[in-house]
Amino acid sequence: MEKFIKELEEELFRTKPKDLEVVGFRKKNIATKLGEIKIKRRLYKKKNSKNDYIFLLDDKLNIRKGRRVSGEYLKLLVSLSSMLSFRQVEEVIEEAGFPSLSHATIHKEVREFGERESKRIEYEREKVFTEGKLQVGGKKEKDLLFIEADGIMVSSQEDKERMEIKVGVVHEGWNYETPAKSRRRLKNPKVVMGMYKDADSFWEEFSSEISKEYDLTNTQVVLNGDGASWIQETAKDYFPGLIVQLDRFHIKKDVSRHFGYEIAEGLYKVLQEGEVQAFLDTLESLIWEAKTKEKQKQQHKLVKHYQKYKEHLLDYRYRLPEKLKQKKKLYGMGVVEGYVDKNIARRMKNQGMSWSKKGAEAMAKILMxxxxxxxxERLNDEYYKIKSPIKVLKYRKRKYTGNCSNWLQAKMPVLYGVDSGKDWVKAIKQLVTV
Structure with missing residues (x-):
């Protein structure tokens, strides 16, 4: 491969544009899954220009500035980095016999991929909302669609405050995973996650991703999430007729923490039976039994929060139109916790990990x-591939358009002269008539 690259470099030098001049040579190493390729190429500068430099070889083979790995090797690094820390990836590739890379280099290559994909998704989001409304692009129509949202806090390298990664899961309902029907799985789940400057940015991206697959014109959307305002309030602006439900897991956990486990168990059953007012009245009456003012203050804050979102306390199955209740077998919602643990927490919170804002966003998009x-599919994008010098050389070979047979018309008078019968002339004749 180094030989072919060198040949291509010389071919590019021979056919370089007249306005380019060579200012020197530069070396570069590219790590591939089969080994490391060492290349030496010319740096060119445009004449009468101070800062216009170019590597013709890099441009022809799609070798980006600062790039250290081939496209196929990048696939391996990104795949491993979605499961392991960058230091662990460094150890794995070394043990497996691949070209050694430092964890800093692995981090740089993987993060660059994640950042570029994040910008691509951001561009698509802005394109969808250029007219201030969602442009329907998907063709799949569903009567009912389920959304779950949550946030996870990760440690920041830049300050003491933690950063929130917002997560959204959309699915079409449930299927049984086993013949015995003992376990259910989500039907066609899709995840959106990342770092967002505000709630609107998240819901714009989320609705943009959904619109690629679904036409929501006649769809009833149900949202389940904790008490965060970006879930309970902002989402309504993006899904007309949205049914919002406070997540049962969080309700049970919060009531248990502030009022006790037994009370939480009893009131959870009351809430599941649709008795929202009884649930609120009971909690409010229990505030005065708190042993300390601080405990009383915390209980009052929780009850006030539930009163604010009173309509969201009622299970979504009580609020669906009758025609939808009869069409599907419906279950309780609350899968987002598992998705957060599986897709983010295991990778981004292990062993006290901390992240920069850009690094966290890049990894979140890779996990998504x-x-x-x-x-x-994204790693197979042409942008990440280094072109084969063999193919480039093949197409750069110039064709001769003249008459190739002219040189064959030459004559040797000795063959027909007075010595034509001699042995040495006969020998020459045999040679030139091969």
Missing amino acids: LKHNKKLK
């Missing part, structure tokens, strides 16, 4: 693509 089974 992986879950949605689009990571391989």
Whole structure:
């Protein structure tokens, strides 16, 4: 491969534009899954220009500035980095016999991929909302669609405050995973996650991703999430007729923490039976039994929060139109916690990990693509591939358009002269008539 690259470099030098001049040579190493390729190429500068420099070889083979790995090797690094820390990836590739890379280099290559994919998704989001409304692009129509949202806090390298990664899961309902019908799985789940400057940015991206697959014109959307305002309030602006439900897991956990486990168990059953007012009245009456003012203050704050979102306390199954209740077998919601643990927490919170804002966003987008089974597709994008010098050379070979037979018309008078019968002339004749 180094030989072919060198040949291509010389070919590019021979056919370089007249306005380019060579200012020197530069070396570069590219790590591939089969080994490391060492290349030496010319740096060119445009004449009468101070800062216009170019590597013709890099441009022809699609070798980006600062790039250290080939496209196929990048696939391996990104895939491993979605499961392991960068230091662990460094150890794995070394043990497996691949070209050694430092964890800093692995981090740089993987983060660059994640950042570029994040910008691509951001561009698509802005394109969808240029007219201030959602443009329907998907063709799949569903009577009912389920959304779950949550946030996870990760440690920041830049300050003491933690950063929130917002997560949204959309699915079409449930299927049984086993013939015995003992376990259910989500039907066609899709995840959106990342760092967002505000709630609107998240819901714009989320609705943009959904619109690629679904036409929501006649769809009833149900949202389940904790008490965060970006879930309970902002989402309504993006899904007309949205049914919002406070997540049962969080309700049970919060009531248990502030009022006790037994009370939480009893009131959870009351809430599941649709008795929202009885649930609120009972909690409010229990505030005065708190042993300390601080405990009383915390209980009052929780009850006030539930009163604010009173309509969201009622299970979504009580609020669906009758025609939808009869069409499907419906279950309780609350899967987002598992998705957060599986897709983010295991990778981004282990062993006291901390992240920069850009690094966290890049990894979140990689995990999102992986879950949605689009990571391989994106890694196969032409942008990440280094072109084969063999193919480039093949197409750069110049064709001779003249008469190739002219040189064959030459004559040797000795063959027909007075010595034509001699042995040495006969020998020459045999040679030139091969």
